[in-house]
Structure formats: C-alpha cells, structure tokens
Amino acid sequence: MTPDTAPRFAPGMKLREDKARGQWVVMGPERMFVPDETALEILRLVDGARSIAAIVDDLLTRYDAPRALVEGDVLALFADLRDRGVVTGG
Amino acid sequence: MIAAPLALLAELTHRCPLRCPYCSNPVTLAGPGAELDTETWARVFREAAALGCLQVHLSGGEPMARRDITALVAAASGAGLYTNLITAGVLLDEARLAALAAAGLDHVQLSVQDSEAASADRIGGLAGGHARKLAAARLVRAAGLPLTLNAVVHRQNLDRLPGLIELALALGAQRLEVAHVQYYGWALANRAALLPSRAQLEAATAAVEAARAALKGRLVIDYVVPDYHAQRPKPCMGGWGRRFLAVSPVGRVLPCHAAESLPGFDFPDVRLVSLRAAWEESEAFNRFRGTGWMRAPCQGCARAEVDWGGCRCQAFALAGDAAAADPACALSPHHALLAQAVAEAASAGGGFTYREPKRAPLPPAPGAPFFAAQMEG
Numbered sequence: 001m002t003p004d005t006a007p008r009f010a011p012g013m014k015l016r017e018d019k020a021r022g023q024w025v026v027m028g029p030e031r032m033f034v035p036d037e038t039a040l041e042i043l044r045l046v047d048g049a050r051s052i053a054a055i056v057d058d059l060l061t062r063y064d065a066p067r068a069l070v071e072g073d074v075l076a077l078f079a080d081l082r083d084r085g086v087v088t089g090g
Numbered sequence: 091m092i093a094a095p096l097a098l099l100a101e102l103t104h105r106c107p108l109r110c111p112y113c114s115n116p117v118t119l120a121g122p123g124a125e126l127d128t129e130t131w132a133r134v135f136r137e138a139a140a141l142g143c144l145q146v147h148l149s150g151g152e153p154m155a156r157r158d159i160t161a162l163v164a165a166a167s168g169a170g171l172y173t174n175l176i177t178a179g180v181l182l183d184e185a186r187l188a189a190l191a192a193a194g195l196d197h198v199q200l201s202v203q204d205s206e207a208a209s210a211d212r213i214g215g216l217a218g219g220h221a222r223k224l225a226a227a228r229l230v231r232a233a234g235l236p237l238t239l240n241a242v243v244h245r246q247n248l249d250r251l252p253g254l255i256e257l258a259l260a261l262g263a264q265r266l267e268v269a270h271v272q273y274y275g276w277a278l279a280n281r282a283a284l285l286p287s288r289a290q291l292e293a294a295t296a297a298v299e300a301a302r303a304a305l306k307g308r309l310v311i312d313y314v315v316p317d318y319h320a321q322r323p324k325p326c327m328g329g330w331g332r333r334f335l336a337v338s339p340v341g342r343v344l345p346c347h348a349a350e351s352l353p354g355f356d357f358p359d360v361r362l363v364s365l366r367a368a369w370e371e372s373e374a375f376n377r378f379r380g381t382g383w384m385r386a387p388c389q390g391c392a393r394a395e396v397d398w399g400g401c402r403c404q405a406f407a408l409a410g411d412a413a414a415a416d417p418a419c420a421l422s423p424h425h426a427l428l429a430q431a432v433a434e435a436a437s438a439g440g441g442f443t444y445r446e447p448k449r450a451p452l453p454p455a456p457g458a459p460f461f462a463a464q465m466e467g
Contacts, residue, residue: 010236010264011234011235011236011264012196012197012235012236012238012264012265014172014196016144016170016172018142018144020094020141020142021094021142025144027144027145027172027196028197029174029196029197029199029236029238029265030097030145030147030174030238030267030312032096032144032145082307083306083307084310085264085265085307085310088307
C-alpha cells in the first residue's frame with residue numbers, strides 16, 4: 001500500500017448498513033468487520049478508483065491535522081485491512 | 091432484551107449426491123416431500139433480515155439439489171441478506187451459476203474432500219466427484235464470484251493439508267476454511283476412522299501457520315484446533331441462541347444445525363411461528379441461553395462467557411447430558427474420554443459407514459441412548 005494505491009474491496013467484501021444495530025459493517029463470507037467512525041468515513045471513499053492520496057485529500061478538507069500524520073494512519077489502516085483480506089490494492 | 095442473531099443457516103434439503111461419512115446432517119434425514127416450499131423459505135429470509143440477520147448460508151445437503159435454488163437466492167438477496175452458497179459443486183454448471191449470480195449471490199463456498207482425486211472420491215463416496223468440483227471452482231471464478239474452499243480434515247487427509255492450501259491458491263480462492271470434523275451424528279459413528287493423531291495435528295498446525303505468514307494478503311486461512319486435542323472448549327455457535335440460528339429442511343428452527351440430536355426438545359416449527367417468536371420466546375432457544383443454566387465446572391468459571399460451556403451436542407454425545415460441561419474442557423469429569431478415543435483410533439482401521447438416507451449409524455460404545463432409540467423404527 002502506497003499513496004498511489006487505489007484500494008478496492010476484496011471479492012465478496014461489501015460495506016452494508018446494519019439497521020438492526022444502528023451501524024455499518026463490512027460483510028464477507030462468515031466474517032464481519034465493524035469499522036469505527038473514522039474507519040467508516042475512510043471506507044466510504046473506497047471505490048477502486050480513488051488513490052490513498054486522494055482519500056487523504058478528502059479527509060484533510062474536514063480535519064485539521066498534519067498531512068503526514070493522516071496519511072500514515074490511513075496507510076496503516078489499509079495495510080491492516082489488506083492483510084485481513086478486506087481490501088486489495090490497485 | 092435478547093440480542094438479535096447475525097446469521098441464518100438455511101438447510102434447504104438433506105438430498106446430496108455425496109455420502110461423506112462425517113456429514114453434519116442428522117442421522118435421520120428428511121425426505122424431499124417434507125421440505126419447505128419456495129414461498130415459505132422466502133418468508134423465512136424476510137423475517138431473518140427483519141430480526142437482524144445480516145448473512146444467510148444456503149446449505150443442505152446439497153442446496154443445488156433444489157430446483158428452485160435461483161428463486162431462493164433471489165429471495166434471500168432481495169431481503170437484504172449477504173447470500174452465501176455452501177455447495178459440493180457437483181451439480182453446478184455454467185448456466186445455473188450465471189442465473190445464481192444474476193439473482194444476487196454474493197459468495198460461493200465449495201467443499202473438497204482431499205487434494206488428491208482418488209482419496210477425495212473415496213471419502214465423498216462419489217466416483218468422479220473431485221474432478222467435477224475442480225471444474226465447478228473454475229466456473230465460480232469465471233462468473234466473477236468470490237470463492238472459499240472448504241476442506242473438512244481428519245486422519246485420512248490431514249497429511250495433505252499443504253496440498254489443500256496449494257489447491258486453494260490454484261483455484262483462485264480468496265479464503266480456505268480448514269474445518270476439523272465435529273464428532274456427533276454420522277461423524278461420531280465414524281470417529282475411529284477419522285480422528286487424527288497428535289503428531290498429525292501438530293504438523294498440520296505448523297503448515298497452517300507457515301502458510302498464513304507466507305500468503306498474507308493473498309489467502310485467508312480459517313483454522314481451529316479440534317476439540318479432541320484441546321484443553322478448553324470452543325464457543326460453539328458463539329453461544330446457544332446468541333448469534334446464529336438454523337432452519338432445517340422441514341422448517342425446524344434450531345440454535346445449531348446439529349441440535350436435533352438432543353432429546354427432550356420441542357424445536358419451533360417455522361410453518362407455525364415467526365422466526366422472531368422462535369428466537370426470542372421459545373423454550374428451546376432459552377434453555378441454554380446465557381449462563382443461568384450452567385452447573386459446575388461452568389457456573390462461576392471465568393470463561394463462562396468466553397466459551398459459553400462449549401458444545402451442547404458434544405456434551406450430550408459424550409457425557410450423556412446436554413447440560414453438562416463440554417468434555418473438550420479439561421475441567422470436565424468426562425475429559426479423559428477424548429484422549430481415550432484418540433488412543434483407540436490410533437489402532438483402528440479406515441473403513442467408513444457412509445451417509446445414506448435409510449441407514450442410521452450406531453455410535454461407538456458406550457452409545458448415547460438417543461441414537462439407539464432412532465434405530466428402532
């Protein structure tokens with residue numbers, strides 16, 4: 001995962017609203033991830049076209065934080081999600 | 091307030107072209123004439139989604155044996171459920187798969203019995219079955235559907251776990267589920283032929299750990315150490331009536347798909363009651379819910395809300411009491427039975443009692459009386 005990577009959901013992984021519990025979840029086969037508020041905001045920007053750098057740009061329009069800090073956090077999140085089979089890069 | 095379930099296991103039929111000796115279906119199999127019809131299943135899916143289920147597993151038997159499988163997938167997907175088809179693959183073809191994909195199928199979980207065809211066909215009891223499964227896996231990927239390979243492992247195939255991992259990669263699966271046989275029903279009758287040795291298990295666990303590290307980001311491997319070599323029980327189904335419910339081919343609403351092996355239960359009939367009423371109000375779902383039903387050594391145990399007492403079906407099958415601690419726990423007075431079974435299996439042959447519609451198997455001695463009762467009739 002680099003700032004140029006355009007992540008997308010891995011095959012079978014879908015971001016869905018869980019109305020019964022008032023939350024959003026990433027659904028996969030026999031697996032489910034419940035993103036926290038920040039992770040959800042990032043996952044909503046995943047469309048297979050947007051790069052991580054573009055996702056960071058988007059976040060920086062709403063958050064007052066140093067770019068390097070935000071980018072580091074976002075890269076770490078996507079690396080973790082890739083290792084868990086939730087997203088793929090490129 | 092009872093928390094809502096997350097997933098529904100829909101056992102659409104007990105019909106299956108395979109005859110696996112560890113089949114998780116009950117020993118008394120339902121005939122096709124007694125199966126729920128399309129509209130009843132569609133209602134069950136809508137009720138499951140309304141109740142809070144996010145995912146449905148369409149299983150069996152072999153779900154592709156249902157002629158209305160496309161309509162059932164459409165109904166489940168239309169209800170908003172993440173729809174997973176659990177199949178042996180031998181009844182899949184390109185046209186049927188395309189129809190399922192168009193109906194909204196999210197994922198296919200395909201079973202294989204071994205990495206080598208001759209052994210796989212012997213275990214599954216279907217000549218040519220393995221080759222048809224490989225063809226099915228390619229069709230699934232060609233249709234653009236995500237694929238999990240499911241391998242049930244035991245003494246007669248565990249040494250080829252590295253081969254199963256290679257097979258999952260070669261077939262383009264994103265996930266490999268390595269499931270050790272659970273010993274109740276058909277599998278309990280075949281336990282001596284299936285239980286792996288400790289040495290086999292350690293080699294397999296090492297192979298999984300190495301593959302997980304090497305294949306990080308390419309292949310997810312689900313793997314749990316089997317009960318017969320464990321010191322603490324698994325949180326079976328995440329706890330009775332906590333996260334999952336199953337509906338049998340004839341419409342019985344169950345806390346787990348094997349629960350019909352337990353005597354003295356009146357499981358709700360989904361043709362007569364709503365899924366919500368079955369989940370929230372039925373005596374069957376409330377009997378082992380939470381921790382109030384527990385006795386020593388579970389009552390007061392620090393792990394009571396970690397493992398929820400383990401598996402009720404295994405407690406009944408081995409201890410003769412569904413309310414006992416799972417004998418997989420080292421604190422159970424029946425724990426020695428597991429090591430004893432492993433020792434006995436080490437010198438046992440490899441012959442199987444295959445799953446057959448008209449053949450209820452006898453469990454190994456000392457038999458649980460329920461199975462003996464089923465033999466009469």
